[in-house]
Amino acid sequence: MFSIGELSKRTGVKIPTIRYYEHIGLMDAPERSEGNQRRYTKQGLKCLSFIRHSRELGFSLDDIKGLLELNQQPGSPCKNAHLIAIRHLTEVRVRLTKLRRLERELKRISACRADSIESCAVIETLADHSLCETDH
Amino acid sequence: MFSIGELSKRTGVKIPTIRYYEHIGLMDAPERSEGNQRRYTKQGLKCLSFIRHSRELGFSLDDIKGLLELNQQPGSPCKNAHLIAIRHLTEVRVRLTKLRRLERELKRISACRADSIESCAVIETLADHSLCETDH
DNA sequence: ATAATCCCTCTAGTAGCTATAGGTTCAAGG
DNA sequence: CCTTGAACCTATAGCTACTAGAGGGATTAT
Numbered sequence: 454m455f456s457i458g459e460l461s462k463r464t465g466v467k468i469p470t471i472r473y474y475e476h477i478g479l480m481d482a483p484e485r486s487e488g489n490q491r492r493y494t495k496q497g498l499k500c501l502s503f504i505r506h507s508r509e510l511g512f513s514l515d516d517i518k519g520l521l522e523l524n525q526q527p528g529s530p531c532k533n534a535h536l537i538a539i540r541h542l543t544e545v546r547v548r549l550t551k552l553r554r555l556e557r558e559l560k561r562i563s564a565c566r567a568d569s570i571e572s573c574a575v576i577e578t579l580a581d582h583s584l585c586e587t588d589h
Numbered sequence: 590m591f592s593i594g595e596l597s598k599r600t601g602v603k604i605p606t607i608r609y610y611e612h613i614g615l616m617d618a619p620e621r622s623e624g625n626q627r628r629y630t631k632q633g634l635k636c637l638s639f640i641r642h643s644r645e646l647g648f649s650l651d652d653i654k655g656l657l658e659l660n661q662q663p664g665s666p667c668k669n670a671h672l673i674a675i676r677h678l679t680e681v682r683v684r685l686t687k688l689r690r691l692e693r694e695l696k697r698i699s700a701c702r703a704d705s706i707e708s709c710a711v712i713e714t715l716a717d718h719s720l721c722e723t724d725h
Numbered sequence: 726a727t728a729a730t731c732c733c734t735c736t737a738g739t740a741g742c743t744a745t746a747g748g749t750t751c752a753a754g755g
Numbered sequence: 756c757c758t759t760g761a762a763c764c765t766a767t768a769g770c771t772a773c774t775a776g777a778g779g780g781a782t783t784a785t
Contacts, residue, residue, distance in 0.1 A: 456782095458731065468732085469774060477772095488781040490732055499716065507715050511691055514772070524712050531709035535699060538711045542695040545688060552685050555647055559678040563671060573667035575674045576660050579643050580635065592751090594762060604763090605743060613741095624750045626763055650741070 455493045464501045474504060479518055512541055591629045600637045610640060615654055648677055 461468045474480045480500055483493045500521070507517045516537050523534050558578075565574030597604045610616045616636055619629045636657070643653045652673050659670050694714075701710030 456731075467774080470772085472734095473773065486732095486781080488732085490781065503716050506717075508772090510694060510715070520712065520715060523706055524716070527706060529706050530704055531701070531706045531711065532704075534706070534709055534711040535701070538695060538699045542692065542699055545692050545695060549685070549688050549692060552681060552688060556678065556681050556685060558646060559674060559681060563674045563678055565667070565671070568666055568668070570659055570663060570665050570667045570670070573670055575667065575670040576656065579646070579656060580639050580660070581642075592762075603743080606741085608764095609742060622750080622763095624763085626750065644741095 455498065457491045457493070460493050460498060460501060463498060464505050466501055466505050471501065474501070477514070479504065479514060479521070510541075511545065512537070516541065591634065593627045593629070596629050596634060596637060599634060600641050602637055602641050607637065610637070613650070615640060615650060615657070646677075647681065648673070652677065 455463070457468055457471055460466075461471060466474075471480070475482055480497065483491050483497050486492050503521065503524070504517055507520060508514075512520070519537055520534060523529060523531070562574050562578045567573045570576055591599070593604055593607055596602075597607060602610075607616070611618055616633065619627045619633050622628050639657065639660070640653055643656060644650075648656070655673055656670060659665060659667070698710045698714045703709045706712055
């Protein structure tokens with residue numbers, strides 16, 4: 454049996470965040486001590502680790518809810534899990550592409566060597582889209 | 590003189606968002622018509638375009654506030670604008686690195702060909718960090 | 726017994742919007 | 756001039772995923 458503080462230490466998830474996950478129904482409410490404090494079992498630890506790890510991989514809480522449910526139906530096909538993962542992968546790739554373009558643009562405008570605002574490439578570029586190298 | 594709707598069309602920024610920018614002090618409150626409707630000048634259009642473009646490049650509203658202020662002090666050195674841009678570039682690079690790792694990991698786990706939850710790599714990996722290829 | 730540390734609930738705040746409700750104004754057509 | 760429909764107004768609440776604080780009770784070690 455772990456207290457919420459122990460669970461927090463073991464998973465690296467902050468205490469208010471754990472309570473928040475319970476509040477929104479992502480984690481089951483655990484048993485309580487006589488004095489009304491949360492007492493978690495290994496099950497709770499596993500669940501929270503799963504959530505934490507999924508968050509690190511950037512899954513939304515909604516996606517995680519879906520994955521947790523799939524996980525709790527033994528024998529179910531894992532096609533849905535794949536759908537969620539692949540959709541997420543697609544999103545990540547879109548973001549990657551955007552960020553790469555962004556990096557190029559920022560690198561370019563940061564390289565300006567003017568010393569007053571009137572001729573600063575940073576400001577000029579932000580004010581006028583047509584000075585950009587690429588669309589966005 | 591533009592109405593808020595026209596401004597919205599010209600910049601691609603939604604109407605409630607424009608009002609929101611005014612509300613938080615990012616844009617100056619424009620003059621009003623007799624019937625209390627907002628009437629913008631070219632100045633307002635320029636300002637909103639600047640904001641929009643900066644947002645597309647991922648600057649926070651706080652950063653944009655700073656950049657706009659710099660822009661309004663002619664003759665000021667543009668060092669600060671560069672600081673903001675370079676700090677942002679650094680953040681973008683950090684995010685890029687993380688996203689690249691993420692993409693590799695997602696690609697790997699999505700490639701699983703099992704057909705039931707028990708042996709699905711997506712679920713297994715999420716449940717057990719030690720199965721990951723890299724740290725995160 | 727007491728002090729230190731932990732835990733409880735509840736509310737409000739963060740970023741950057743978006744949506745809704747309920748009402749007013751504008752511009753064009755008859 | 757009058758009507759109608761689109762566009763506008765304010766104010767409030769909601770979204771994601773938390774985080775921080777207030778004001779109080781529980782647990783644990785000495």
